Amino acid sequence: MGKAVCIIGSGNWGSAIAKIVGHNVRDRRELFDPLVRMYVYEEMVDGEKLTEVINTRHENVKYLPGVQLPDNVVAVPNLLEASKDGDIYIFVLPHQFVADICATMKGNIKKDSIAVSLIKGVSITEGGIKLISDVITEELGIHCSAMMGANLAGEVAKEQFCESTIGSTNEENGQMLKRLFETPYFHCMIVNDTPTVEICGALKNVVGIGAGIVDGMNYGDNTKAAVIRLGLMEMIKFAELFSPGSKVSTFFESCGIADLVATCHGGRNRMLGESVVKSSKTVKELEKELLHGQSFQGPLVAREIYHILETKHMLEQFPMFMAIHKICEREMDPSQFVSCLRNHPEHM
Amino acid sequence: MGKAVCIIGSGNWGSAIAKIVGHNVRDRRELFDPLVRMYVYEEMVDGEKLTEVINTRHENVKYLPGVQLPDNVVAVPNLLEASKDGDIYIFVLPHQFVADICATMKGNIKKDSIAVSLIKGVSITEGGIKLISDVITEELGIHCSAMMGANLAGEVAKEQFCESTIGSTNEENGQMLKRLFETPYFHCMIVNDTPTVEICGALKNVVGIGAGIVDGMNYGDNTKAAVIRLGLMEMIKFAELFSPGSKVSTFFESCGIADLVATCHGGRNRMLGESVVKSSKTVKELEKELLHGQSFQGPLVAREIYHILETKHMLEQFPMFMAIHKICEREMDPSQFVSCLRNHPEHM
Numbered sequence: 157m158g159k160a161v162c163i164i165g166s167g168n169w170g171s172a173i174a175k176i177v178g179h180n181v182r183d184r185r186e187l188f189d190p191l192v193r194m195y196v197y198e199e200m201v202d203g204e205k206l207t208e209v210i211n212t213r214h215e216n217v218k219y220l221p222g223v224q225l226p227d228n229v230v231a232v233p234n235l236l237e238a239s240k241d242g243d244i245y246i247f248v249l250p251h252q253f254v255a256d257i258c259a260t261m262k263g264n265i266k267k268d269s270i271a272v273s274l275i276k277g278v279s280i281t282e283g284g285i286k287l288i289s290d291v292i293t294e295e296l297g298i299h300c301s302a303m304m305g306a307n308l309a310g311e312v313a314k315e316q317f318c319e320s321t322i323g324s325t326n327e328e329n330g331q332m333l334k335r336l337f338e339t340p341y342f343h344c345m346i347v348n349d350t351p352t353v354e355i356c357g358a359l360k361n362v363v364g365i366g367a368g369i370v371d372g373m374n375y376g377d378n379t380k381a382a383v384i385r386l387g388l389m390e391m392i393k394f395a396e397l398f399s400p401g402s403k404v405s406t407f408f409e410s411c412g413i414a415d416l417v418a419t420c421h422g423g424r425n426r427m428l429g430e431s432v433v434k435s436s437k438t439v440k441e442l443e444k445e446l447l448h449g450q451s452f453q454g455p456l457v458a459r460e461i462y463h464i465l466e467t468k469h470m471l472e473q474f475p476m477f478m479a480i481h482k483i484c485e486r487e488m489d490p491s492q493f494v495s496c497l498r499n500h501p502e503h504m
Numbered sequence: 505m506g507k508a509v510c511i512i513g514s515g516n517w518g519s520a521i522a523k524i525v526g527h528n529v530r531d532r533r534e535l536f537d538p539l540v541r542m543y544v545y546e547e548m549v550d551g552e553k554l555t556e557v558i559n560t561r562h563e564n565v566k567y568l569p570g571v572q573l574p575d576n577v578v579a580v581p582n583l584l585e586a587s588k589d590g591d592i593y594i595f596v597l598p599h600q601f602v603a604d605i606c607a608t609m610k611g612n613i614k615k616d617s618i619a620v621s622l623i624k625g626v627s628i629t630e631g632g633i634k635l636i637s638d639v640i641t642e643e644l645g646i647h648c649s650a651m652m653g654a655n656l657a658g659e660v661a662k663e664q665f666c667e668s669t670i671g672s673t674n675e676e677n678g679q680m681l682k683r684l685f686e687t688p689y690f691h692c693m694i695v696n697d698t699p700t701v702e703i704c705g706a707l708k709n710v711v712g713i714g715a716g717i718v719d720g721m722n723y724g725d726n727t728k729a730a731v732i733r734l735g736l737m738e739m740i741k742f743a744e745l746f747s748p749g750s751k752v753s754t755f756f757e758s759c760g761i762a763d764l765v766a767t768c769h770g771g772r773n774r775m776l777g778e779s780v781v782k783s784s785k786t787v788k789e790l791e792k793e794l795l796h797g798q799s800f801q802g803p804l805v806a807r808e809i810y811h812i813l814e815t816k817h818m819l820e821q822f823p824m825f826m827a828i829h830k831i832c833e834r835e836m837d838p839s840q841f842v843s844c845l846r847n848h849p850e851h852m
Contacts, residue, residue, distance in 0.1 A: 306729035318726035377770030378666035381654035381762040414729040422725030494665045
């Protein structure tokens with residue numbers, strides 16, 4: 157029997173990955189069950205249930221309109237039903253929902269199933285951070301890998317060539333996930349450094365807001381390149397401090413510099429940064445206006461790491477992260493952003 | 505007596521750096537002679553000599569129009585006169601002219617003068633590469649540093665915040681150059697790894713063409729991020745092979761990832777790559793049409809490294825560099841470019 161795949165989440169990225177996974181399981185029946193269940197948070201779209209639209213028109217009209225999903229991807233509105241008897245769980249939903257989802261799944265899944273997190277974020281503990289993959293492992297008692305990379309969903313859905321990084325501490329699971337996700341246009345590389353992969357995925361969205369701020373201020377490519385570089389340096393330092401054993405080489409993978417560059421040019425958090433300069437609305441208001449129900453992950457992560465860094469008296473080592481949080485909270489004017497970079501600790 | 509500074513070259517970047525240097529030497533008279541001589545290759549612009557225009561209107565109307573140069577920067581059309589009695593030589597001209605310039609200066613300069621190369625390129629020898637800074641040192645018998653970074657000239661001239669990297673094997677010279685170049689908007693960091701700084705400056709223009717090719721093919725930010733990442737990997741491998749002792753950490757400086765990102769988004773070699781897709785003209789024709797007398801450095805470097813790699817039977821390790829050279833030579837169709845990346849050695 158092939159392994160049954162369950163996708164938990166159905167936003168922009170969840171739908172794009174459903175397209176890949178749906179095709180791959182059908183092409184690789186020796187490995188995978190050809191039916192993919194996708195847990196969809198039910199909502200009404202123009203008078204119809206979103207799950208019914210997906211299951212009849214095979215399109216997520218709300219979050220990835222215009223993209224045909226394979227018809228072996230079945231939308232299921234009930235989490236327990238969707239996740240029952242799964243062998244591989246793909247977590248792809250905003251990180252604030254992970255705890256509740258896991259609480260529902262706990263005790264209702266196979267003990268030898270595995271998971272992979274595509275979630276951009278980290279959890280906060282008193283002492284520091286906890287990875288989403290670790291949260292999933294602790295809650296569900298199953299091994300969890302992570303996959304991150306320069307993978308803007310709309311472009312992946314259009315089958316434009318890109319790379320992605322699978323972080324897995326279990327080689328067999330890493331190889332299985334590569335077979336699940338890889339296509340000629342979606343190239344997966346495996347590293348055994350899951351923490352750095354996830355930290356990159358969380359923090360790049362914070363830097364992306366910074367890139368948007370300098371775009372909004374009409375700075376050019378030099379300033380933006382400095383923001384990207386200094387942001388990368390803060391990401392590396394954060395990983396060193398809060399995830400000892402993190403490898404600098406992982407930052408050279410797609411989840412590192414490549415995703416950072418893509419996020420700083422095409423991501424939604426970049427758009428948020430630009431909007432924060434050009435309007436005086438709050439982030440919440442901008443989210444409603446710009447994302448129609450999706451959420452900006454960058455400000456949430458920025459707030460969380462601000463509080464960790466404040467508690468540990470380390471804020472001055474991370475002037476960019478600090479400034480971005482304060483600008484998102486409207487406690488600092490965006491025009492101050494570049495000044496915060498002039499005496500960066502990297503320059504000492 | 506303050507040190508006399510001579511700028512050799514007066515193109516787009518030479519003129520932007522002349523603005524910085526002119527202001528800095530005036531503000532730091534305890535260190536520098538407040539008069540800066542700039543060697544300008546004489547040409548006629550709308551019936552006037554370029555040197556006369558610069559010396560009366562204080563603007564390089566041909567290569568950096570609209571930017572006021574400080575009036576203590578004096579354009580000199582005669583190289584020997586410009587370089588006589590200099591203490592610090594800033595080389596900022598296309599790399600194909602370095603040998604002739606040095607041959608003229610040889611024997612006519614102070615023995616304890618120093619140089620810094622802002623030239624993007626490397627020289628080719630039978631066994632491999634020779635750095636421009638080494639060419640200058642060998643020809644003139646003086647120490648030579650290098651400065652490279654995410655420094656698109658037009659944006660520097662507008663005083664937008666950016667960073668730059670000074671590579672110097674002599675700490676005192678590095679510090680002196682930092683005082684010559686640094687301003688609140690132009691931040692200089694010193695590394696003692698001159699070879700990697702120069703190799704980055706040369707090779708980033710090749711990758712920039714690749715970024716332009718995917719832009720021209722209407723790929724999005726994911727594919728471009730993959731081009732940037734794989735290009736960086738080829739740059740690192742090239743440095744390892746041809747400049748043993750090269751430090752990976754230098755690629756995290758402005759001369760590394762930051763300059764690469766800026767070049768792949770705003771540089772003239774990116775523009776060339778896009779034009780190569782959208783027209784069927786040769787690189788020479790595009791150069792005339794787009795640059796009005798300046799030159800594209802990327803295709804020259806691409807050709808040179810292609811020949812080294814071919815001689816050493818290493819082409820298959822550098823599929824991106826190889827493809828970019830062939831596309832520039834019109835020996836490969838740009839539509840083949842992305843296919844060349846699908847089985848990249850980095851993916852093995």
